[in-house]
Amino acid sequence: MSPILVEQSRRKRQTTADWVVDTLKKHIASGNYMVGDKLPTQMELAKMLNVGRSSIREAMRELQVLGLVELRTGSGATLLSTMITPESAVNWYKENALLLTDLFEVRFALEPASARLAAIRASKEDIDKLEEAFTLFVKAAAAVDVNQLVFQDEAFHSGIVRSSHNPFFLKISELLTQEFRRYRQRSFRISSNSFEAVDPHRDILNAISRRDPDSAFLHMTRHLELSLRGITAVTTSEYF
DSSP states (O other): OOHHHHHHHHHHTSOHHHHHHHHHHHHHHTTSSOTTOBOOOHHHHHHHHTOOHHHHHHHHHHHHHTTSEEEETTTEEEEOOOOOOHHHHHHHHHHTHHHHHHHHHHHHHHHHHHHHHHHHHOOHHHHHHHHHHHHHHHHHHHHTOHHHHHHHHHHHHHHHHHHTTOHHHHHHHHHTHHHHHHHHHHHTTSHHHHHHHHHHHHHHHHHHHTTOHHHHHHHHHHHHHHHHHHHHHHHTSOOO
16 A cells, blocks of 8 residues: 555544644654744644644644643744654664765765865854853763754854855855754753763864864864764664
8 A cells, every 4th residue: 555545544534633643743844843943833833744724723722731842822832842862863873774864974075164164164153152052062962962962063063164154154054954953952951971072072172263274174173083983883783
């Protein structure tokens, strides 16, 4: 039976609202949204899923009961949880091994070069922002706050690219923001990853702050190599 017929058959066995809940759960878990993001409006969701707005309203109330979204009159639904577990993160790594290889090939080309240029070109304001992102990342690691870890890791790495003051580097980074975010949302569900990133981040920041481009390049490269080894260990073994 084709996937479409299977999906239609499954939908017939559920109420429309139940089907919408399941569909939105999958969409949330896919990493398309970060905690704090606004979901599409009820009208937009009804059009996307080809269902009535009453089914969307019922589904949203169910997602609110589950603690996944917050509903506020006039401002719609805000995501409270991504539902990504360590187990699902590992499975995603294994299912997307080729995608991760491609992603890290880009990171190895982009980020060490950005760090080198940042050590030469970063302004005091750039460095202040990197220091703030690093400080908040350390606090999030200590608190095991996955959402903040994702946000501050993104702020740190994208901040280095911006500090290169190379507009083409920045465009490449922005094109890959969503893929980077999907990776980060799963990476930090594995608790050891956040602590293993603290010292490399500190080394990179110190190299940029003391205007040492070769050291910044080297420490960023080592950081990416460590991350890639962690992914390889997960995807080639029984992690749980």
